[in-house]
Amino acid sequence: MLMTLTTDFGLKDPYQGAMKGAILSVNREARIIDITHLISPGNILEGALVMLESCGFFPKGTIHVGVVDPGVGGKRRPILVETERFLFVGPDNGLFSLVLRNEKVKRVVHLTEERYFRKEVSNTFHGRDIFGPVAAHLSKGVSPSGFGPEITDILGISLPEPEREKGVIAGEVIYVDSFGNIITNINGSDALSFGPDASLELNGKEIKGLKRTYSEAGNGSPLSLISSSDFLEIAVNAGDAGKAFNARVGDKVFLRAKG
């Protein structure tokens, strides 16, 4: 059974290894795929975006475990979300709210059945002690309804929404990736509706026209295009747009129709 992990545990510390050990101690046959362990510590929105851009590509039946959990040990509930295609396991803090937009939720369960946890549950590491073991039991075929009572009021977080006026969309930077490509919250179809001659402004710099590929711009030249996840993206061909535009999450982006 396939299981993915998205956490902020880092890749040096023993935490992601310990969590994998706890999973495999329940189900030796679990096949664990790392999405990432490098979410910025405690950054739920970043974790939600990475899950949005990756979980949906996995085959039906995959169990997605997400642990970005600054409230560990406190009042936030541990939950399980069953959708038509997937199971999600993690804290009820909004981490799944973006990826769930694309899924049909069948039920949400508050994880209360302690027999599916590690025998000793620490107050600081529920990835190892609750979420991993629960995911492992799920992968062995335990029914989602066996883990606790059904609930309906899970926490959501939302992406900032762009503002639209006649001929202008005012959006913002939501992510800068390791290539320096700048992802905005303006979706692809909205951007395309402005035509190929629209212009884009970010931090006082302008880009004219939408390209289809990086290499349509000259080496080292900035361009905008539709990202692989269908957002408006700003890049530099063979370069780092994040540095060139000094871009940070939250910076305003203006898309303007020509003329």
Add this chain to the structure above:
Amino acid sequence: MLMTLTTDFGLKDPYQGAMKGAILSVNREARIIDITHLISPGNILEGALVMLESCGFFPKGTIHVGVVDPGVGGKRRPILVETERFLFVGPDNGLFSLVLRNEKVKRVVHLTEERYFRKEVSNTFHGRDIFGPVAAHLSKGVSPSGFGPEITDILGISLPEPEREKGVIAGEVIYVDSFGNIITNINGSDALSFGPDASLELNGKEIKGLKRTYSEAGNGSPLSLISSSDFLEIAVNAGDAGKAFNARVGDKVFLRAKG
């Protein structure tokens, strides 16, 4: 058969990939789990701590390969340690000495049987040429005693021990994790024996009282609690204690009973 890897090979260079290839060339069915490849180069104590905090969570029968090996190619012996639950493979330099505290050692073998090594053994990369292939042969069922003569004198390293006086424990920082959480060498039960009103001093700053969870402190406030590995830990709720306390491995920590 499950096998874990803990090394200082890094995640960019070809070394951990080459080692996995060498393992799979001996046993295609080996299931390799990365604990970490980001131990600081040559830092045996750090590797020993990460193994202590992760290996024990794996199921019985797991083969744990550790390669932090600054003496590679020199006089240090390649060894295999069989315990009641696990097998450990790596250099005889103390790397396993902390995790072995929690295991019952059945036998230690000096790896001398070259038929279980790669055909050509380099002087600088025994992870690929000796430890990986030996672990792979172990995973195929070769008996530990087949790899060489039994020995009894393996090298140990130890954690610095805290000093106890009446009403005070003087310990030190042994690890700072990627969240900035500061792990000390004062164990959980000793800390708890001082009661919930004990105070802690690190680098001239004081923390009063022991908390149970991060979120019991205000956002951005320092706290102390028992770590998921049962050591006294200093953290900042939703923050980075390592930075806030300017903490480094070796810094002194004082736990004092109230009044």
Add this chain to the structure above:
Amino acid sequence: MLMTLTTDFGLKDPYQGAMKGAILSVNREARIIDITHLISPGNILEGALVMLESCGFFPKGTIHVGVVDPGVGGKRRPILVETERFLFVGPDNGLFSLVLRNEKVKRVVHLTEERYFRKEVSNTFHGRDIFGPVAAHLSKGVSPSGFGPEITDILGISLPEPEREKGVIAGEVIYVDSFGNIITNINGSDALSFGPDASLELNGKEIKGLKRTYSEAGNGSPLSLISSSDFLEIAVNAGDAGKAFNARVGDKVFLRAKG
């Protein structure tokens, strides 16, 4: 079926996770091994070197997927290379040209059969949309010839070649690893032919004699030896030669026979 990945996708972003999802959606049984996702963005030569030093250690039949692809979406062709031992899948930009030196090429195929791609192919992420799915279909047993027409003119890149004069080889630094070990383009047998008393010069500093192991030099002392991949290497025992020599890729290295 074993499959390795070598990319510049980074370990934080959703890209390598999404690519694995796309692979597993075609073949749930694919066994994916990460070589690295930390190739410097767009650095084809670095990717080619890492593949050279790792792919060959895997068992026969392994599918090696390489995606360092600054020309994605442009004119460069997606290809598949079948050799006697392996299959390579990725862009036709030279990424495979070093590792192919050690393999016997049986055929090269231009990937044109879109039925083996994801249904929607983006212009910026062919790892997820073309290379991953093609590798997954290969792992299910589709014949290489089924993916498109055979071609013969693939792009090569080459390592800089050392220059030889009587008693001197003038080479250069081709890689500095995470330990700070400096790998040159002078191969092991050429270096050994100069005898154990040859001297080496890099950035104005000289090293006398070739060692066999790191620990033959004193702690903190520089040495030269033959690397695990059979290149002349400069290291510092228990130290970082890259820093000590201020070495960068392209710096000149002179090996001189004893005079």
